[in-house]
Amino acid sequence: MDEELQTEVRQFLEDHLRGCGACQGALEDFRKLKAVASGLPPYSASPYFLTRLKANLETQPETNGEVAAIEAKLLVPIIGLLVLALALLFSFTGKETSEGYLFYSTAQQTVVEEQLLQRQVPFSKDEVLVLVVSDHRGEE
Amino acid sequence: MEEDARLVRRFVGGDHGAFDELAKRHYQRICNILHHTLGRSADIDDLAQEVLVKAYQALPHYRGEAAFSTWIFRIAVNVCLDELRQQKRRRIFSFSRVKEPEEGQLELEEKLPGGRRPDSEMEQKEVAEFLQKVMKKLPEKNRIVFTLRDIEGFSYSEIAGILQCSIGTVKSRLFYARVKLRQYLRPYLDESEIQE
Numbered sequence: 001m002d003e004e005l006q007t008e009v010r011q012f013l014e015d016h017l018r019g020c021g022a023c024q025g026a027l028e029d030f031r032k033l034k035a036v037a038s039g040l041p042p043y044s045a046s047p048y049f050l051t052r053l054k055a056n057l058e059t060q061p062e063t064n065g066e067v068a069a070i071e072a073k074l075l076v077p078i079i080g081l082l083v084l085a086l087a088l089l090f091s092f093t094g095k096e097t098s099e100g101y102l103f104y105s106t107a108q109q110t111v112v113e114e115q116l117l118q119r120q121v122p123f124s125k126d127e128v129l130v131l132v133v134s135d136h137r138g139e140e
Numbered sequence: 141m142e143e144d145a146r147l148v149r150r151f152v153g154g155d156h157g158a159f160d161e162l163a164k165r166h167y168q169r170i171c172n173i174l175h176h177t178l179g180r181s182a183d184i185d186d187l188a189q190e191v192l193v194k195a196y197q198a199l200p201h202y203r204g205e206a207a208f209s210t211w212i213f214r215i216a217v218n219v220c221l222d223e224l225r226q227q228k229r230r231r232i233f234s235f236s237r238v239k240e241p242e243e244g245q246l247e248l249e250e251k252l253p254g255g256r257r258p259d260s261e262m263e264q265k266e267v268a269e270f271l272q273k274v275m276k277k278l279p280e281k282n283r284i285v286f287t288l289r290d291i292e293g294f295s296y297s298e299i300a301g302i303l304q305c306s307i308g309t310v311k312s313r314l315f316y317a318r319v320k321l322r323q324y325l326r327p328y329l330d331e332s333e334i335q336e
Contacts (some may be wrong), residue, residue: 002289002296004295004296026322029322029326029329030318030322032329033271033290033318033321033322033325033329034290036264036267036268036271036325037271037286037290037291038290038291038293039264039268040176040268040271040272040291041268042168042171042172043168043171043172043174043175043176043184045167045168045171045184045185045188046185049167049171049185049188049189050160050163050164050167052185052189053163053167053189053192053193054160056189056192056193057156057159057192057193057196060193060196060197
């Protein structure tokens with residue numbers, strides 16, 4: 001009916017329809033329904049539709065296609081960078097120490113804290129931070 | 141005739157006149173989709189203007205993943221759905237208590253014209269009007285698919301692109317719509333000799 005069936009399915013249905021009165025009736029009804037639907041008159045818009053549209057568009061804020069397209073292209077990487085920066089900021093935490101403001105990752109903090117617990121070393125957090133930072137400086 | 145894609149490129153490049161040509165090309169179908177989906181309860185001219193203004197504003201962000209026609213008809217369908225939602229809301233807050241007919245059940249005044257069985261005297265126009273009336277009984281998703289396929293003649297894949305769903309979904313929604321409409325129009329379909 002819609003001319004969209006694959007050949008095998010179409011063949012199968014045609015075979016079935018030859019021997020099934022109920023399905024033949026249904027198909028006939030659907031075809032009539034489609035004929036009525038496709039014959040519905042199109043909407044008759046106002047003859048001034050396009051003139052009105054033009055006036056409408058002139059009142060819209062200036063749409064600079066090229067600039068907007070560039071903006072759209074830049075928007076994704078900018079948002080990506082912002083998200084990355086925020087993620088970094090939240091995954092690192094800082095602490096004011098005698099050596100200044102030190103940053104360390106939460107993962108490093110956990111490892112060091114676990115080691116301290118195992119060894120039962122009574123280091124303060126600031127001292128641990130200094131150790132972590134100096135360890136990093138050693139790597140560099 | 142210049143391709144839609146080329147007109148879009150011209151528009152994006154700063155030639156705003158290209159949009160006039162795009163609008164001229166597609167506005168009739170946009171109006172038809174709105175009209176057949178929403179019926180007479182909406183101001184189709186206003187809504188079609190809204191569709192085209194939205195398209196104009198969004199066109200610089202159109203990435204060309206779908207054909208321009210698919211993209212703009214998608215905007216039309218979204219405007220349809222918004223309007224249907226607003227109509228529902230207006231009905232809820234309305235003071236008049238309108239009884240919603242059960243699905244599959246027609247109100248007396250919505251029976252075939254004159255309360256008679258359809259016969260050869262019945263004009264095709266009357267049946268067409270009756271069909272438009274009973275289409276309102278369909279759930280909106282089915283009504284939209286029926287409009288796009290059986291009235292506007294889009295292919296399954298075009299409809300799937302417009303509605304952003306699978307072809308299987310299109311088929312099942314269309315089948316449901318046809319079955320329901322067949323029930324409503326059965327007396328007419330049984331008697332008439334519609335030319336296919």
